Amino acid sequence: MRVAKAESKVHNKPLEEVHFHEVGAIDSIIDIVGTAILINKINPDKIISSVVNDGYGFIECAHGKMSVPVPATSEIFANSNVKFRQIDVDTELVTPTGAAIIAELATEFGGLPAMTTEKIGWGTGFKDLKIPNILKVYLGDMQEQNENFVVMETNVDDCSGEILGYTQEKLFQNGALDVFYTPIFMKKNRPAYRLTVACKKEDMFKLQNIMFRETTTIGIRYRFESRTELGREFIEIDTKYGKLKAKKVENDGEIYIYPEYESMKELAEKNNIPLKELYKIKDLK
Secondary structure: OHHHHHHHHHOOOOHHHOOHHHHOOHHHHHHHHHHHHHHHHHOOOOOEEOOEEEOOOEEEEOOEEEEOOOHHHHHHHHOOOOOEEEOOOOOOOOOHHHHHHHHHHOOEEOOOOOOEEEEEEEEEOOOOOOOOOEEEEEEEEOOOEOOOEEEEEEEEOOOOHHHHHHHHHHHHHOOOOEEEEEEEEOHHHOEEEEEEEEEEHHHHHHHHHHHHHHOOOOOOEEEEEOOEOOOEEEEEEEEOOEEEEEEEEEEOOEEEEEEOHHHHHHHHHHHOOOHHHHOOOHHHO
16 A cells, blocks of 8 residues: 555655556565565564665666655655655665565664574575675564653642642543653742653653743753563453453563553442452453
């Protein structure tokens, strides 16, 4: 679909009028389907790509002479989060099919992360280039350090508790990962609160705007931090009181089950039992 949409724009045709040969020849379809089968078999948690390198100049194709990157590849890059650059190689290095595959699968672009490698796959191309014409893929486990993590702080000494509570709710509703207040003393011995907000980098400015709009702060400090995260899976547990939502977490071969508070609260109220009784459920230990 990424290829079809790109070709539709390049040829100025409605999507339903894009012909098969414009979307890709048989080898292109095989590439896409073969990759889909492989990814389904491997079932990776995440796919990270290096920055995609394309060449420069012009190439001959069915539509005549085209500049590199070719228009369809450029359109695919423009409508995705792919990071790419041109390097000093006078030819095409990325086809529209390859661009569509990496745009669809990769969620991050950069250097190889720290990981324990299980397997390495190599693929070589037919073009004789002045650089090695090789694609290399690593499969492994990594203890993820998330540098896409921002911590913001601001001190507030002239804002009511009602406003601060409302602000916390708004921050959580708009993507904050954590929000909390710390009692502090500011200048002239005034009791105050430090508002701390943890979030993903892409949510930073949206949440800053909420902090400025809802509180009396006029300045926000922020820093980027790394964070180690455990893999998690949301599950439902069948109990004699009903279904209970929980997080299943794995660490070094051990499994932990953490119930969701709202689900616990709902079951406790529905069955008219103390909340603490639900924590005695065997499957939660």
